[in-house]
Amino acid sequence: MIEELIDVLLLVALLLVALQVIGSRGLLAAIMTFGAFSLVCAGLFITLDAVDVAFTEAAVGAGVATLLMLAALRRCGGEPEESPRVHWGGLVTVLVLGGLLVWGIRDLPPVGLADNPAHEHVAPRYLEQSGTEIGIPNVVTSVLASYRGFDTLGEVVVIFTAGLGVWLLLSGRRPEEEE
Amino acid sequence: MSDDLILRVVSKFLIPVIVLFGLYVQFHGEYGPGGGFQAGVILGSAVILYLLVFGADAAHAVVPTRWLRWQAAAGVLLYAGTGVATVLLGGNFLDYDVLANSPVAGQHLGIILIELGVMLTVSSTIALLAMLFAESPEEP
Structure with a gap:
């Protein structure tokens, strides 16, 4: 309740x-x-x-x-122009796409059931084996850091690359003041 | 940036607590929610708070951007280097079993190393982004 x-x-x-x-x-x-x-x-x-x-x-x-x-x-x-006009084409597209998404919710499995497809693939193995294989109580950490370690490496590289890109964009325009 | 006395004093008390909490999230990630990414974000937030309250010049003095750049690269290198080390020790890429005498000890060591790498990169990148944006754009 x-x-x-x-x-x-x-x-x-x-x-x-x-x-x-x-x-x-x-x-x-x-x-x-x-x-x-x-x-x-x-x-x-x-x-x-x-x-x-x-x-x-x-x-x-x-x-x-x-x-x-x-x-x-x-x-x-700066601020954009005073009163943004309604773009009818965009509004219709968004409403149709949103309606389709809401309609698609009907075919989703119910939230939290143990025999949902998402819980029957690799999750049981993680839950049953990670205690002996990894030896860490937090299964989320086991999955992120070990079983899916390669994905997490990709994420870190993405963050690094994003920071690198912003640094190159924002600090590269004053070459004479470079230390 | 801010002349507010209350803001300055409260921030001086809060920033060490935020850093401590970030380290707690980092090292307690095996047991509770959290890990390198969350810890990095929290540590980055501490730098951002310092930047907002004490200004860009003071923040540059505490954490120079040159240092942050090295730290961001070091995190990625530590993570990928752990993977290379497992390959050199005869395992698969990022298969931590071979890092220590027993597979579980190897997993623990590997996870600590890569989470440290994640924390280094995330915290420094977030702090770097805030520093770069905070620099005064008026005098190009």
């Missing part, structure tokens, strides 16, 4: 914040509200028992991304 109440509250809050992001005038207000959107998302991830993801969402989505967008806004400056 209390869990359903929290879920409904969080989802309603998510919807309200999303509408607020769309409706906010000015980019600054939109960016700040978007941070709040990420924070509500982090709460939803906690109710789904995905605490690792909630950590990341709260820190990156609500914190770092908001700051980077604010910094980009300051750097690029």
